[in-house]
Amino acid sequence: MTDVSTLFTPFRVKGLTLKNRITMTPLYLGYASPDGTVNPLLLDHYREMAASGASLIVVENAAVEEIGSGSPFTLRADGDRFLAGLSELAKTIHGEGALAFLQLNHTGRYAFAPERVAPSPIGSYMGTSREMSEEDIERAIASFASAARRVREAGFDGVEVHGGTGYLIVQFLSARTNQRSDAYGGPLENRMRFPLRVVEAVLEAVGPDFPVGYRFLADEWLPEGLHPQETKVLAGELQKRGVAYLSVMAGTYDSFFLPEYLNEDKKEGYMVHFAHEIKETAARTPVIAAGRIQTPETAGRILEENRADLVGLARVLFADPLWPKKAEGIVREPIVACEPSCSLCMARVATGKPAFCSQWEKARRKRFLERIGEKQEVT
Secondary structure, eight states, X not given: OOOOGGGGSOEEETTEEESSSEEEOOOOXXXXXXXXXXXXXXXXXXXXXXXXXXXXXXXXXXXXXXXXXXXXXSEEOSSGGGHHHHHHHHHHHHHTTOEEEEEXXXXXXXXXXXXXXXXXXXXXXXXXXXXXXXXXXXXXXXXHHHHHHHHHHTTOSEEEEEEOBTOHHHHHHOTTTOOOOSTTSSSHHHHTHHHXXXXXXXXXXXXXXSOEEEEEEEEOXXXXXXXXXXXXXXXXXXXXXXXXOEEEEEOBTXXXXXXXXXXXXXXXXXXXXXXXXXXXXXXXXXXXXXXXXXXXXXHHHHHHTTSOSEEEESHHHHHOTTHHHHHHTSSOSOOOOOOTTOOHHHHHHHTTOOOOOTTSOHHHHHHXXXXXXXXXXXX
């Protein structure tokens, strides 16, 4: 039987002490206000996540530019007017005894905007984007840095750069979406230039004592896309620059709905092997493994086998916010599992509706729908 006690040992990340090895990885739920500000629905959600017993809560992506926001209900950090709400969010998480990071993002060709920008004019379900000029590139890098300063000013414990899910940073990194012939395109060295400049700018903006994590795409899960032979090179470069951790994932919006990905997504721990591969390359940098880690036994085994340093829960924690306390034995009830065959949360955010979980008790689902003013028969 796997010993899960390792899950509840402290761990150091860039001067911070995590009380255990359980983190919440970012999960977009569409809870922000239409102007990208923090509201009571979002605060209540993160209060519950922080009260779960997880050591670190990484808040879902906040846009660094309005042109890079993924939806009207995405958090924003591109102006000082968002500071008060972000500060309240950090205090709410801290009030429940967890550390708080905020993830920063630019969605590039996936942006919800009249005009989208990307490294190259490659189409997406949002339409074809305009190729970024050098001025656009410099502005985006500066926007990441400015947003990171706001994250620190708002009282968060650290910031995470979103280099996953096929967003702008990945669009530069992948030869599939980067067809430029200048200093930002062509060989891997050039395609890494934008991601590395973003990280360097963020590190400089927040100073050496403020942790900067990185949401790391190990594989695009597409035959012609990024694979570990290239992404491991980036991992090594990020380690040289002193990122606080690499939170490893795989897949993008171009692969998430393919049969091969959907089949794997149903399996417990389906992305852990990617985390292990990256950990072998960047051995001095803490690695977070994610991907439907349903049971404490699986989580304990990942740590026991040294496949990662920390485990990240997203949908699993959304389905059962008491998962960490149940794993530790503080709450003696069975864990409510995230249903592998269900995609309700993703289906709702894809249609612009706030997400809820099909595994919640009926009364909770009813209260949630009433709160957001949605009339629906709850079964």
